[in-house]
Amino acid sequence: LVAVSGNIGIAGGGANYANLQVGQSFDFEELTLPNRKQTSRKFSMMKQAEEVLRAVDPVIQMIIVTCGNPLTQVPNTNVVAKAFSSVKTLVVIDQYMTDTAALADYVLPTTTAFEEEDFYYSSMYHHYVNYGPKLVDAPGEAQPDLWIWTQLANRLGFGEAFDYTRTQFLEMTLTSLAPAGITLERLMAEHTVELPVESIPWHDRRFKTPSGKYEFTSSLAQDKGDDGLLKFTYPLESKWANPALAEKYPYNLLTIHPMRSNHSQHYHLFAKEPQVKVEVAENIAEQLSLENGDIVRVWNDRGEVTGTISILAKAHPNTINIDEGIWAKFGGSVNNLTANAESDNGLGSVLYDCLVNIEKVS
Incomplete structure (x- = not known):
């Protein structure tokens, strides 16, 4: 609609x-040394568990998890648990005993954002980089991720690639920004600096398409063999695409972002210890004689979760909402229910393509 109305590439057009470009401002190649990589395999987030289970030549024998909690965050939790147990x-690097950490053979305690010096930026909402100084010492034996990886590199025989101080690594990151006057010294003094990026997306109306x-x-x-036309498609799990499945699981599940947490x-x-809140449309509550506070089981062929009913007056009929991210010890991840299929272009998930059933439990 914004393209049809001519609102792309203009101030206030609202298209983004x-x-x-924010993340592309930094010199990550200086840090990651991609030219050193000889062979690799890449799995999508949605299919990572399946790929781990069927990987050969070589078989995957070790998984190291950092900056994540896959057993809560990756779709189809039961398959994920099977893969990570196989x-x-x-090894899990984390500050807390998450679902994934609880499954690990080794848990390496790492520092929080308050316990180490670093840069912070958003790849979504603004184009500023922020400097965060170390504020307090880490408790116990917790160490920064950088220290952990450096120690591992030393033991594997290529420690020279990591033989830099944190200050030197931070300076490397800003190499590409030096011509714009953005240096570590300036960031330390000003704390927040605007990055030299285009403030209006697609201001030149040039797009990364073949034309x-x-x-x-x-x-x-069209290059991939499709006609390239816009199409109306039904969800794979719906009464239109799969009436037999919809007969068994008649309700649509939305796995929404929680209000008071960033994922898990x-x-x-x-x-107050969190609980799984199951928000249901009024018509579901009427059909099943459910009331606020009732304990219910929500399930499908992939798994189930148990939670407390909250009737949502403005919910679309036949819709159930459950926050994503809740740990197993607090009632279980809603990803026990979601599918780990890939979207039609292979780049996204189908988290909202999910049918379930629900019943009251005593």
Whole structure:
């Protein structure tokens, strides 16, 4: 609609998709040394568990998890648990005993954002970089991720690639920004600096398509053998695409972002222990004689969760909402129910393509 109305590439047009140029401002190649990589395998987040289970030549024998909690965050939790339990060694680097950490053979305690010096930026909402100084010492034997990886590199025989101080690594990150006057010294003094990126997305109205234009019919899709036309498609799990499944599981599940947490990160900090809240549309409550506070089981062929009913007056009929991110010890992840299929272009998830059933339990 914004393209049809001419609102792309103008101030106030309201058209944006992420803000990838922000992350592209930093010199990550200086840090990651991609030229050193010889062979690799890449799995999508949605299919990682299946790929781990069927990987050969070589078989996956170790998984190291950092900056994540896959047993709560990756779709189809039961398959994820099977995959992460199948490897000989599971290592988790974290500050807390998450669902994934509880499954691990080794848990390496790491520092929080308050216990180490670093840069912070958003790849979505703004184009500023922030400097965060170390504020307090880490408790016990907790160490920064950088220290952990450096120690591992030393033991594997290529420690020279990590033989830099944290200050030197931070300076490397800013190499590409030095011509714009953005240095570590300036960031330390000012704490927040605006990055030299285009403030209006697609201001030149040049797009990363084969034609360079905004395409209502996709030439990229045509190159892949499709006609490239816009299509109306039904969810795979719906009464239109799979009436037999919808007969068994008649309700649509939405796995919404929680109000008081960023994914699964903060539930353990709540003053009151969190519970799984199952928000249902009024018509579901009427059909099944459910009342606020009732304990219910929500299930499908992939798994189940148990929670407390909250009747949501404005919910679309036949819709159930459950926050994503809740740990197993607080009632279980809603990803026990979600599918780990990939979207039609292979780049996204189908988390909202999910049918379930629900019943009251005593």
